[in-house]
Amino acid sequence: MARPLLGWAIFAVAMLLLPQFVSNGTLRIIIFANFLAIFAMSWDFISGKTGYISFGHPFLIGIGAYTSAILSYRFGMPVSLSIPLAVLATMVGGTLFFLPALRIKGTYFALVTLAFMELMYQLVQVIRPDLTGGTRGISGIKTILSGAAPNFYLSFGLMFAIGLALWLLSRTRLGTALDAISMNEEAVSGSGLNTTRLKLFAFMVSALVAGLGGAFYVHYLGSIAPRALFDINFVFTIIVSVLIGGSATIIGPIMGAFFMTFLLEYLRPLLPGSERYLVYGMIALVLYVYQPKGIMQILKNLSLRTRGPQTGRSGNV
């Protein structure tokens, strides 16, 4: 326990010093990485942990983003109120998202969540475009802070707090029980545990994180448009971040999100078009085939090799 916590502390200090050393351009990239990390952790807490794969996470992120955007832009609500309300709305949406998980699993569940995202995409354009801005979305939304460094600190602080909280949560017996659901849900009921309640909890936590991320993100961007948000490429970026980082580990998705963001960024000048996604897909695939448990496991193996194997009983990371 002490060593990983030290790791978190070093991570925090290093990141907080970063604005002294890197350009504003790089900071802007890291801000995106921070938000992607938040979305990836949200996904990881449902799909990585319990094995219920979501293809529709932008549904949750979108509720958070749109709710806060509409409340603040259309109704002049202060951000300090619109964000908590947006998170609440996302958790209500998370309950809807959860309903299919009562009955279906695997591919079917994934497809239904994808349908949720598509439905949201259509609804946003059709129902009350005077509120949502329809296809064009909304711009001129209040931003919380201005400048690269302040926004970097804000997004990092949010990402770090969420990451640490989820990581601590996943190290409790509750985290173990959620892991167990992904391995054999029947045997979890067979151990006397209410799996419905466990799953609902995981969905609520995931929705809370997605809602926070979505709301803060929209107040960073200052604008929102449905096509970019409810986009299958966005879903894949989230999922691939988790998979190449190491699913069900919380730390893995953070590393994966940073890796993916910088990979996309460095490929940009070389491949300006959408071929970029092809190359990044292939790099992710090769990495995934090389180590299905992701960057987390690669680093662990490296540290085992250099430090020698750890002895004694230890929990999963």
Add this chain to the structure above:
Amino acid sequence: MSSLLVLDKVVKRFGGIVATNGLSFHVDRGESLALIGPNGAGKTTIFSLIMGEHRQNSGTIKLNGEEISHLPTHKRIQKGVARTYQVPRPFSEMDVAGNIRVGMMPDNLWKMITQSADPDAELTIARSVGFRDEDLLRKPSELSMGDLRKLELARTLAAKPEIMLLDEVFAGLTVGEIEQISDLLAQKRKEGLTYIIVSHDLRALEPLVDRAVAMTFGRAIAEGSFIEVMDDEAVRSAYLGQ
């Protein structure tokens, strides 16, 4: 003596197959019962019905005098009944200790978060089924069939049941392992655990039970002491006719 578990005219159909055909039997508190019958007789199905993994088409199942048929599986376990599986189903990515940990968890989110696991209790349960201390860190993929069955028992015992349903706990075990598990069951029986045990290994079964029920095609065909049931004409022909 009061009956701990009572099944009354239980019927379960899978499509055209009648897996349980109006079966009735009871188990008293502290009693151990053998459930025997040829392949496909419906033994495992009865366990699934008692646990609520399948629902019967008709008939009642009472535990401690209370009808439990409407309860979901986890509630039944909290009422004091638990089972092992004929095909062991461990949590594949968790070590032995982790598997036992899940079995021991209280069904309370708050306690799951705030109270940490109890490694000593995990170790005690693991030792009680015959694991060595170093086995606690092993993954199911590294375990022999005997060890997997021990893990099934450990995970089930961790739920602290009043009555245990043991499905083919001896299948695929070496003679030494059978002896070890028999000793464990004899010990638990002495401590007052009630159980129903299903096994094709009749010789191992005999010293472990007070009474036996024999069944074929989802019906009871004989009931009584183990010797009586084994001598029964219908039982003999059911086994020979297999």
